[in-house]
Amino acid sequence: MKVTIEKISIEKEEEIIARCHNPQANWVNSVKAIQSDGQCISGKYDDQIFNVNLKNIYYFECVDNHSFFYTKEKLFESKLKVYEFEEISKNAMFFKASKSTVVNIKKIKCLKPSYSGRFELTLLNDYKLMVSRLYVHELKQIMGL
Amino acid sequence: MKERILNAVENFFKLYVIVYGFTIMASVVFMYAFGYHNLSREFLLHAMLFSFIALIPVIVFLILPSEIIDGHLILMQIISLIFNELTLMPYGFHIGMWNSVKSGIVMAIIIFIINMITPLVAFGRDALLSSQINKKLDQFRDEEESDE
Numbered sequence: 001m002k003v004t005i006e007k008i009s010i011e012k013e014e015e016i017i018a019r020c021h022n023p024q025a026n027w028v029n030s031v032k033a034i035q036s037d038g039q040c041i042s043g044k045y046d047d048q049i050f051n052v053n054l055k056n057i058y059y060f061e062c063v064d065n066h067s068f069f070y071t072k073e074k075l076f077e078s079k080l081k082v083y084e085f086e087e088i089s090k091n092a093m094f095f096k097a098s099k100s101t102v103v104n105i106k107k108i109k110c111l112k113p114s115y116s117g118r119f120e121l122t123l124l125n126d127y128k129l130m131v132s133r134l135y136v137h138e139l140k141q142i143m144g145l
Numbered sequence: 146m147k148e149r150i151l152n153a154v155e156n157f158f159k160l161y162v163i164v165y166g167f168t169i170m171a172s173v174v175f176m177y178a179f180g181y182h183n184l185s186r187e188f189l190l191h192a193m194l195f196s197f198i199a200l201i202p203v204i205v206f207l208i209l210p211s212e213i214i215d216g217h218l219i220l221m222q223i224i225s226l227i228f229n230e231l232t233l234m235p236y237g238f239h240i241g242m243w244n245s246v247k248s249g250i251v252m253a254i255i256i257f258i259i260n261m262i263t264p265l266v267a268f269g270r271d272a273l274l275s276s277q278i279n280k281k282l283d284q285f286r287d288e289e290e291s292d293e
Contacts (some may be wrong), residue, residue: 026288048208106289110279113271117264132214136274143281145274 001027024144032091041088043069043076052076058107058123060085062100062106072125095139097121097131105142153207160203160266164259165196171255172242191240198236199229200258206263213230218264226260 008014018031040051052071060069061080067085080088090129093105094121109122111131119131131139169192202225206213213221233256237243243252 017224026285062180077287103284106285108282110282111275113268115268117267119220119271119275133271140274143278143285144283145277 022144024141025039026144029093029142032093039092041069041078041085043078044075045076050076054089054094054104055106056105057089058125058127059101059103059129060094061109062088062104070127093142095142096135097129097139098135099132101129103129103131105139108126111136111139146209150208153204156207157200157204158262160263161200162261164199165193167259167262168192168196168255170198175248175255191242195233195236195242196259199256200230200263202228203263210289222260222264225263226257229256229260249252 007066013130016031018028020028022028025113030120036133039054041054041057042049042051044050052069056071058068058072060078060080062068062082067080067082069078069085078085082096082100082102086094086096089102090105095105096103097103103123107124109124109126111119111121114130116130118133119136121129124128169189172188172192195196202221206221208227230253234243234249234252237252238249
């Protein structure tokens with residue numbers, strides 16, 4: 001693969017253009033992830049507001065009009081709606097696992113079919129989530145399968 | 146919508162081939178067990194129609210936009226089984242696939258097994274997809290670790 005680095009003047013905006021054969025390839029996903037590197041969202045934990053890096057979020061969930069996101073051990077309350085979180089995380093390897101859940105792909109340990117007609121997803125912190133079959137196809141596309 | 150219908154048609158024909166193959170194999174085994182040895186072209190055509198009728202409830206299952214899960218999945222299987230037993234038993238009798246209580250029971254069991262094929266095939270496909278995704282996730286993690 002050819003890599004071109006061009007030095008530009010300070011007035012111009014820095015930019016990455018990826019010319020690829022497969023937009024779902026791993027290296028393209030890594031390039032996309034650069035955009036979200038360091039991106040944070042705020043969440044409430046123990047009556048205090050924290051800024052949490054997207055990289056540390058395991059999944060985002062909306063339950064009864066209340067939104068939450070989970071890190072390895074903590075649960076934060078958020079003011080974002082599912083579609084707002086989806087928009088923020090679209091370049092950060094997240095995928096919609098159900099109508100109300102968005103999961104960080106990098107935090108998935110494994111996926112297995114369930115007898116209920118859905119898929120069971122295990123996260124790196126051993127937390128289990130159910131994934132709708134419809135949304136698994138989105139994951140399949142993101143993974144370039 | 147168009148894509149969903151095309152996917153449904155594709156999946157239906159894949160299942161149809163499996164069910165048709167199973168119907169032929171099971172029928173041949175039981176025909177020989179009951180002493181019949183006439184695998185005619187007419188029989189193959191009837192088996193084709195038989196398999197198609199058996200999969201009619203699956204068309205609904207494949208075209209529905211929302212997923213059928215948990216209790217609804219079991220209910221769907223039960224409705225499908227009842228529909229198949231009620232339509233295929235008289236049809237099977239009419240074309241001479243069964244003509245005694247014993248062969249009728251065998252026929253009912255074959256219809257029951259055909260009904261079990263659909264969820265088993267779906268589960269097998271899900272297992273295959275899961276293993277592909279898990280492999281890709283492992284590969285992804287290895288690349289991340291080597292980058293670090």
